[in-house]
Amino acid sequence: MSGPNEDNNTxxxxxxxxxxxxxxxxxxxxxxxxxxxxGLDRNLExxxxxxxxxxxxxxxxxDPSNSSETNTKYVVDIFGQTHPSVATEIFECMxxxxxxxxxxxxxxxxxxxxxxxxxxxxxxxxCLYLSIMIDSYYDREFCAIP
Amino acid sequence: xxxxxxRPPTPDAAEDQGKEPTxxxxxxxxxxxxxxxxxxxxxxxxxxxxxxxxxxxxxxCRAHVKKKGRNNVTxxxxxxxxxxxxRASVPDSVKAELLQRIRTFLMSAAL
Numbered sequence: 012m013s014g015p016n017e018d019n020n021t022x023x024x025x026x027x028x029x030x031x032x033x034x035x036x037x038x039x040x041x042x043x044x045x046x047x048x049x050g051l052d053r054n055l056e057x058x059x060x061x062x063x064x065x066x067x068x069x070x071x072x073x074d075p076s077n078s079s080e081t082n083t084k085y086v087v088d089i090f091g092q093t094h095p096s097v098a099t100e101i102f103e104c105m106x107x108x109x110x111x112x113x114x115x116x117x118x119x120x121x122x123x124x125x126x127x128x129x130x131x132x133x134x135x136x137x138c139l140y141l142s143i144m145i146d147s148y149y150d151r152e153f154c155a156i157p
Numbered sequence: 158x159x160x161x162x163x164r165p166p167t168p169d170a171a172e173d174q175g176k177e178p179t180x181x182x183x184x185x186x187x188x189x190x191x192x193x194x195x196x197x198x199x200x201x202x203x204x205x206x207x208x209x210x211x212x213x214x215x216x217x218c219r220a221h222v223k224k225k226g227r228n229n230v231t232x233x234x235x236x237x238x239x240x241x242x243x244r245a246s247v248p249d250s251v252k253a254e255l256l257q258r259i260r261t262f263l264m265s266a267a268l
Contacts, residue, residue, distance in 0.1 A: 023184065024259040028252065029244075031194075031201050036243045038202075039211060040235035043218035047227050052219060 048153045049117040049145065061115050068112040069101060105137050117145050187266050197258060204251040213246065214239045 046052050053061070101110050106123045120141065178186075188194035205211050218235050225234075 020260055020263050023181070023263060024256045026181065027184070027188070027197075027259050028255050031198055031255070032244060032247065033240070034198065035202055035205065036214070036240055037232075037236055039214045039243075040218065040239060041232050043215055043222070043235055044230065044232045047218070047222040047230060050227070052222075 044153070045149055049149055050115075051118055051121050053118050061118060065110075065112050065115045065119075068115070069110065072101070102141075105134050113148075116141070184263070184266070188262070191262075191266075193262050197255065197262075200258070201251070201255055204254065205247070208248050208251060210243070210246060210248070210251075214243055217242065 101112055102116055103109070104111050104116075104119060104123055106120070109119075111119045120138075124138070185194075188197075217239050221235065221238055222230050
């Protein structure tokens with residue numbers, strides 16, 4: 012026969028378990044949200060599409076006749092700022108040497124690094140720097156409180 | 158007479174804002190301070206990955222994102238989406254293992 016203390020313990024244990032589980036649920040949801048927003052859930056067949064869009068983005072930036080009024084892909088945020096639909100700063104991937112638009116960088120890096128090319132500590136620092144940049148981009152773009 | 162009409166309801170234990178911390182708060186502090194909370198989280202995380210629970214939740218999220226579009230989904234949406242299924246589909250063995258660990262901790266913390 013379990014006394015009141017045992018019942019308390021059981022109830023407390025369940026409650027604590029529930030808390031742990033809820034935290035993990037939030038973690039999983041956040042992870043999936045991040046993956047979705049950064050476009051990391053694409054598969055390899057779509058890399059070609061990305062290359063095409065990357066080239067398009069570069070062309071858009073290079074084209075002097077581009078203006079924000081005529082370009083319908085520019086969206087105005089709540090602060091009245093415009094952001095290109097593809098972040099147009101160009102990075103050179105330190106892994107494969109390709110020029111990639113920032114907005115395409117995360118999915119590219121995800122696949123590119125997976126091809127196991129020897130990495131020096133210089134590369135590692137750049138990767139870390141870029142992850143931080145990507146994370147702050149994610150925070151700025153998708154987590155900022157309106 | 159008016160005093161008693163306007164008197165606020167007696168706060169129950171859960172809403173008690175007084176100096177006495179609740180039992181749950183005390184336990185939570187002990188869990189965190191001893192590092193056991195971290196260990197329990199990691200254990201649960203590992204078990205939930207091993208049994209495929211995390212993959213199931215990720216699949217639910219992916220399907221939802223596909224349906225609604227990447228730009229129309231918030232973290233809140235996903236939390237609400239996977240919480241019921243998530244809570245219900247933890248394997249019994251995993252739950253039992255964690256509960257046992259927690260109970261052991263509670264007993265060792267002399268509560």
